[in-house]
Amino acid sequence: MAQSGFKTSYDLPKGGIIKSLVESAATIVAAIERRHQIAGRRRALKGLTVDELEDIGYPAADAVEPKPILEIKAGLMTTLMSMR
Numbered sequence: 001m002a003q004s005g006f007k008t009s010y011d012l013p014k015g016g017i018i019k020s021l022v023e024s025a026a027t028i029v030a031a032i033e034r035r036h037q038i039a040g041r042r043r044a045l046k047g048l049t050v051d052e053l054e055d056i057g058y059p060a061a062d063a064v065e066p067k068p069i070l071e072i073k074a075g076l077m078t079t080l081m082s083m084r
Helices: 016-046 050-055 060-064 076-083
Strands: none
Touching: none
16 A cells, blocks of 8 residues: 655654754863863963972973064065075
8 A cells, every 4th residue: 555645754863963062062161171271371380480480390491581483574485486
């Protein structure tokens, strides 16, 4: 016998959307907590003196002396390619 009719529901995995939303929210919360921890560590290191930094084994020279900055002009790559 042939059957005819409309299918009113689709076979979606139950809780699939909810599960993915919960996993996404957990990932976002973990990332925010990690950034908060990193920021706290940076604030703590910023408040230490050079002697205290040396005591904990942190390279104090990097914390005190500014690092060199490399400035590149906008047309540098074009100039280098044309020299080839």
